[in-house]
Amino acid sequence: MQPNIKTGITFGIIGGLLTFLFGGWSVAVIGCFMGIGLGLGFGGRIEKSTPFNMAKEASKPGFTAAGVLLIVSLIQNFVIQGLIGKSQAELNTFIFSNLIAFLGSAGLTCLVVSFGGYDKKKEQTYKLALLAAVVIAFPFVDNFTELRWTAQIIFALIFVILGLGLNIVVGYAGLLDLGYAAFFAIGAYTTGILSSPVHNTEWNFWLVIWIAAAMAGLWGLMLGAPTLPLRGDYLAIVTLGFGEIVPVLFKNLIDVTIKEPLTCWILPLFRIQTTCITFFEHADLTLGEKGISPIGRPYLPIIGEFESSKPITWYFLIVALILLSVFIINRLRDSRLGRAWMAIREDELAAAQMGIDPVKTKLAAFAMGAMFSGFAGAFYAAYIRGIFPSVFDFSASIIILCVVILGGIGNINGVIVGGLVLMTADRLFLPALKDFLTALLTHTVLPSISNPAVQAAVSANANPILYRFLLFGLTLVIMMAVRPEGLIPNAQVRAELHANEEKKG
Amino acid sequence: MLELKDVHTYYGNIHALKGISITVKDGEIVTLIGSNGAGKSTTLRTIQGLNRPRSGTVTLDGVSLEKMEAHKIAEFGVAQSPEGRMIFPRMTVMENLEMGAYVRKDLTSYKDDLEHVFSLFPRLKERINQKGGTLSGGEQQMLAMGRAMMAKPKILLLDEPSMGLAPLLVELIFDIIKKLNEEGTTILLVEQNALMALSIAHRGYVLQTGEIVLADDAKKLMKNEDVQKTYLGVE
Ligand SMILES: Nc1ncnc2c1ncn2[C@@H]1O[C@H](COP(=O)(O)OP(=O)(O)OP(=O)(O)O)[C@@H](O)[C@H]1O
Ligand SMILES: [Mg+2]
Numbered sequence: 001m002q003p004n005i006k007t008g009i010t011f012g013i014i015g016g017l018l019t020f021l022f023g024g025w026s027v028a029v030i031g032c033f034m035g036i037g038l039g040l041g042f043g044g045r046i047e048k049s050t051p052f053n054m055a056k057e058a059s060k061p062g063f064t065a066a067g068v069l070l071i072v073s074l075i076q077n078f079v080i081q082g083l084i085g086k087s088q089a090e091l092n093t094f095i096f097s098n099l100i101a102f103l104g105s106a107g108l109t110c111l112v113v114s115f116g117g118y119d120k121k122k123e124q125t126y127k128l129a130l131l132a133a134v135v136i137a138f139p140f141v142d143n144f145t146e147l148r149w150t151a152q153i154i155f156a157l158i159f160v161i162l163g164l165g166l167n168i169v170v171g172y173a174g175l176l177d178l179g180y181a182a183f184f185a186i187g188a189y190t191t192g193i194l195s196s197p198v199h200n201t202e203w204n205f206w207l208v209i210w211i212a213a214a215m216a217g218l219w220g221l222m223l224g225a226p227t228l229p230l231r232g233d234y235l236a237i238v239t240l241g242f243g244e245i246v247p248v249l250f251k252n253l254i255d256v257t258i259k260e261p262l263t264c265w266i267l268p269l270f271r272i273q274t275t276c277i278t279f280f281e282h283a284d285l286t287l288g289e290k291g292i293s294p295i296g297r298p299y300l301p302i303i304g305e306f307e308s309s310k311p312i313t314w315y316f317l318i319v320a321l322i323l324l325s326v327f328i329i330n331r332l333r334d335s336r337l338g339r340a341w342m343a344i345r346e347d348e349l350a351a352a353q354m355g356i357d358p359v360k361t362k363l364a365a366f367a368m369g370a371m372f373s374g375f376a377g378a379f380y381a382a383y384i385r386g387i388f389p390s391v392f393d394f395s396a397s398i399i400i401l402c403v404v405i406l407g408g409i410g411n412i413n414g415v416i417v418g419g420l421v422l423m424t425a426d427r428l429f430l431p432a433l434k435d436f437l438t439a440l441l442t443h444t445v446l447p448s449i450s451n452p453a454v455q456a457a458v459s460a461n462a463n464p465i466l467y468r469f470l471l472f473g474l475t476l477v478i479m480m481a482v483r484p485e486g487l488i489p490n491a492q493v494r495a496e497l498h499a500n501e502e503k504k505g
Numbered sequence: 506m507l508e509l510k511d512v513h514t515y516y517g518n519i520h521a522l523k524g525i526s527i528t529v530k531d532g533e534i535v536t537l538i539g540s541n542g543a544g545k546s547t548t549l550r551t552i553q554g555l556n557r558p559r560s561g562t563v564t565l566d567g568v569s570l571e572k573m574e575a576h577k578i579a580e581f582g583v584a585q586s587p588e589g590r591m592i593f594p595r596m597t598v599m600e601n602l603e604m605g606a607y608v609r610k611d612l613t614s615y616k617d618d619l620e621h622v623f624s625l626f627p628r629l630k631e632r633i634n635q636k637g638g639t640l641s642g643g644e645q646q647m648l649a650m651g652r653a654m655m656a657k658p659k660i661l662l663l664d665e666p667s668m669g670l671a672p673l674l675v676e677l678i679f680d681i682i683k684k685l686n687e688e689g690t691t692i693l694l695v696e697q698n699a700l701m702a703l704s705i706a707h708r709g710y711v712l713q714t715g716e717i718v719l720a721d722d723a724k725k726l727m728k729n730e731d732v733q734k735t736y737l738g739v740e
Contacts, residue, residue, distance in 0.1 A: 336607075339600075339603070339604065339607070340607070342593075342596065342600075343593060343596075343604050343607075346593040346594065346595055346596060347591060347593060347594075349555065349591065350587075350591040350592070350593060351604075352555075352574075352575040352576045352579070353553065353555075353575065353576075353579055353584075353585060353587065353591070354576075354579060354604050354605065354607045354608065354652075354656070355576050355577075355579035355580045355607050355608030355656070356576055356607060357574070357576045357577075358576070
């Protein structure tokens with residue numbers, strides 16, 4: 001069988017299985033995404049010719065995939081819905097969603113492949129235009145179809161920014177930072193402290209987000225300065241330490257007294273009478289385990305205050321932040337500093353011989369990376385309206401690192417895809433899978449189990465969210481074995497990892 | 506002018522340089538010869554600030570280098586084609602050469618300098634987009650030299666540029682060194698191939714277990730009996 005057709009069938013089945021979890025209109029959205037994905041995948045494999053011929057070439061596997069998706073979706077509606085105790089979709093919804101899924105999937109596959117028939121520049125423009133259309137349309141479609149994915153996608157996008165920031169440190173400068181969530185926490189807490197009614201400091205979000213970024217950057221400098229002369233493994237261990245300390249610090253900043261030393265301690269020593277100037281006395285800055293809540297939200301003239309019930313505004317805010325980050329990071333990478341980072345990553349000693357100051361360069365990477373984390377932290381705090389120290393523990397650092405590794409170390413597009421894939425899996429797929437399994441079990445297996453203890457055990461353990469770290473780990477292990485360079489690799493990393501194979505072949 | 510005065514360098518307890526003094530005047534090629542482990546590379550590393558002398562002074566144009574950080578020394582005008590080449594393996598030939606020019610503030614002649622490197626090493630031009638790590642040993646050697654040249658240094662330190670090269674290429678490399686010097690580059694050349702080195706150098710030093718045992722004009726050194734016996738293989 002032709003490999004493209006095989007890929008088409010595989011995608012069709014996977015896409016179809018996803019509709020099991022979400023039901024309703026999801027098949028239409030999944031179909032369209034699948035079409036774009038397949039189009040991008042086939043693009044490189046189909047021989048270059050005119051756009052029309054390429055589209056024609058792609059139509060076979062494209063329609064195969066769409067057909068498979070349709071079949072699985074039919075099974076979903078007529079068999080699975082019954083099994084999990086739900087009624088079938090309304091006829092109208094069912095017909096329209098599947099029609100859109102079928103045509104959208106096949107059509108988009110052909111469309112995206114046909115872009116390859118134009119010259120490089122046009123192809124790029126068309127792809128970007130399609131991407132922009134998808135990004136803009138997504139929340140509206142989501143709203144209309146009542147899938148309610150946007151709120152979760154926003155979390156994924158927060159991790160995209162975090163991944164982009166960490167990518168500067170790990171991908172560009174080659175410094176393994178295992179405590180990156182510390183800067184995320186610093187950004188979030190800065191926001192919490194500066195714009196919460198709890199502290200009577202309701203500063204404007206648009207100001208606070210910059211302060212948070214600056215604060216995280218500053219801490220990056222402070223934590224980096226004593227540690228960055230260290231190399232490799234040592235640095236990783238020290239950053240691990242910081243990652244542990246920072247959340248604990250925030251947990252304990254609940255009784256802070258800051259006095260001006262001169263008037264309070266030094267002058268009294270010489271028996272000079274002064275009034276002691278106190279900045280804070282027994283101030284509870286972070287409210288410990290309880291966390292700071294609520295936290296002020298952004299406000300924009302026409303839109304008004306951003307509300308949790310309207311994720312669309314938040315969605316476009318985070319998309320704007322990502323665009324800004326990508327723009328800045330691209331400029332940075334191509335700058336003199338960017339080249340210095342690459343040189344340091346390759347060989348620190350040789351870089352020094354080229355006249356690059358290793359400590360300063362690494363410090364810049366650390367601080368820049370921290371800054372983006374600060375952005376993400378400020379957005380996060382405002383978005384969920386509260387912050388709790390447990391969010392920023394070691395596992396957060398590891399998840400961000402996973403995003404970078406899964407996507408492709410050193411590649412911006414890779415990190416974006418990595419963040420989206422990993423976090424949508426975590427925030428959308430796993431909960432949906434849990435609901436699906438619970439429903440399936442309650443209507444099939446559970447009633448036939450007579451022993452109540454066993455019944456309870458089965459239903460309690462059939463919760464994939466419990467296994468999330470196992471799944472993260474498994475994904476990484478499989479990735480490293482199958483595709484160590486990540487989903488969308490950096491050319492240099494790929495060259496290095498596959499150097500031997502190329503020589504053989 | 507580069508001047509080392511009574512330089513002592515240690516690796517832990519190992520006394521690698523035992524009070525050596527060397528001068529390289531502007532426009533000269535000076536060669537440093539000696540057997541394995543004599544301390545030649547250590548001397549170059551000490552000049553470049555990668556090893557610190559425990560005592561003694563290193564000055565370039567009257568500015569003392571011994572406390573300057575390595576990257577500042579590079580900025581000040583010392584470039585090295587080091588032992589083991591130390592090119593950036595995942596960067597292309599072009600990117601490696603670009604890194605060489607990193608220290609330069611004035612990039613007006615950048616294009617010409619690049620062309621100059623390519624005219625000396627046409628092999629590099631053919632492989633402009635190849636990753637440094639995948640070049641052959643000899644090509645890497647050329648790249649290391651080209652990269653050092655791109656810095657337009659006050660003094661160029663070359664550590665065994667002929668190592669691992671085919672005999673024909675060895676001659677080519679020495680021709681290039683000579684040409685570079687004629688164009689005005691001051692060079693301190695470390696070599697195992699004493700005959701070749703002495704034949705292009707103005708002056709030479711013989712280093713033995715961390716001490717300078719001979720220092721003279723290159724021509725005279727070539728005629729010296731000890732040198733002939735030990736380093737030139739003349740019976
Ligand atoms: N990093 C190090 N740690 C300990 N000893 C070292 C180190 N580097 C060099 N040495 C020692 O210092 C002495 C001088 O070494 P150096 O590399 O300068 O020799 P060399 O003259 O360049 O020799 P070759 O011709 O083999 O390159 C040797 O005895 C060597 O073992
Ligand atoms: Mg040596």
